[in-house]
Amino acid sequence: MSRNSLRRALIVGALGLSLGGGVLLPSSASAQFGGIVYDPTNYAQNVLTAARSLQQINNQIQQIQNQATSLINEAKNLASLPTSTIAALQSQVQRTQQLLGQAQRIAYDVQDIQNAFTARYKGTALSGGAAQMVANADERWKDSVGAFEDALRVQAGVVGNIEGARSAINTLVGASQSAQGALQAAQAGNQLLALQAQQLADLTAALTAQARAQTLDAARSAATEAEGRERFRRFRKAN
Template identity: 45%
Template sequence: MKPLTRLAPVVMLLTLGLLALQPANAVTVIDPTNLVQNILTAVRTMEMINNQVSQLQNETQMLLNQARNLAKLDYNAVNRLRVTLASTERLLAEAQGLAFDVQRLDREFARLYPAEYASGISGQRLAQEARERWRSGLDGLHTALRVQAQVAQNLALDESVLSELVQLSQAAGGALQATQATNQLLALQAKQSIQAQQLQITQNRAIALELARQAAAAEEARELRRRFMGSGTPYTPYPVQFYR
C-alpha cells in the first residue's frame, strides 16, 4: 500500500497539469478524485497481476524441480553384478571331492576321515582312502585358486561399474536419480562382500581338508603300527652264553 500512497500526489499533479494545459474553450469537467481512484485501481490491478505472474512462475519452477526429483536413472548395473557373482557360484558348484552339501559331506567325511579304523579293514582299503583324501585336498586347493582367479577377473568389471555409478551420482538431476545411483553402489558393495565370503569359504575349505588329512594319516599310521606289532606277547631279550 505504501507505493500506492506515494503515487497519489503524483497522479494529482499530473491531472492538474493536464487541466492547466488545455485551452479555456476545451476544458472538460473532470472529477479529480474519481480520476485518482481510477488510476489507483489500475495500479492495484497491475500489481495484483504481477503478483499472480510471480506466483505462477514459482509454481512452474516447483513443478519442474519435482519432475527432476522424480526422474528415473537410465542405468542399471544389477544384471552385470549378478553375472559376475554367478561365475564364482558356478565354481563352487563344480567343486569335486567333499561337497558343500551338509548331509553329503557328513557321509563322505565319516568314511574318509574316521576317528578310529576297524580292525578288519584291509590294507588295500586303507591305501584307497588315503588316495581319496589326497585327491580331496588337492581339489580343495584347486577350487580356492579358481575362485581367486575369477575374483581377480571380476575386479576389472567392478571398477568400471563403480566409476560409472559415481559419475551418474554426481550428475544426478534429482533426488530419485541420486537415490537410485546410491542403491546400486550399495548393491556393488554387497556383491563384493558376498564374493569375499565365497573366496574365504574356499580357502578355509582347503585348510580344513589338509588338517583332516593329517589327522586321518596319523590314525592310519597308528593302525598300521598296531598291525605290525601284532597282538601276541612281544619278544623279551635275555642274555645267552655261547662259550664257557
C-alpha cells in the same frame, strides 16, 4: 443600430463586468477542452486502480512461476536413475556361485561332507585292510588337491570381477554426482550398496574356498596320522 455601434456596446459591457464583478471562473476543478471534460481527481483514481490491477497480475504471474518451478522439482525428485549396474552385479554373483558349485569331490553340502568323512576320514575307513587303507589315502589326497584347485579357481573369478566392480563404481559415482533429484540420488546410493554386497559375497566365497581346502588338507593329515598309528599297532602285534 449599425455593426460598429453593436461592437462598441459589447466591448463596453465586457469591460464593465470585468471592472465591477471581476473575472468569472468556473466553480469546479474541471475543465473542458474541445468538448471533453477533464477531471484530475478521477484521472488520479483511475491511474491508481490501474497500478493496483497491474500489481495483482504480476503477483499472479509470480505464483504461477513458483508453482511451475515446484512441479519441475517434484518431477526431478521422482525421476528414475537412467543408469543401472544391477544386471552386471547379478552376473558377477552368478559366476562366483557357479565356481562354488563346481567344487570337486566333496561339495558344499552337509550330507555330502558327512558321507565323505565316514567313508575316507574316520572310523572303519582307517582300520580296514592294507589295500583299503591305500585306496582311502589316495582318495583323501585327491580331495585335498581338488579343494586347492577349487580355491584357486574361485580366487581367479573374484579377481576377474574387480574390473567390473571398478567400472560400476565409476558409473555410479558419476550418476550420483549428476543426480537431478532425491530419487536418483537414492537409487545411485542403493546400487553402490549392492556393489558393496557383491564384493563382500566374492570375498566370502574366496575365504570359504580357501578354508575348505585348508580344512580338507588338515583332515587328510589327521587321517594319515590315525592310519599310521593303526599300521604301527598292527606291526607290533605281528611281531
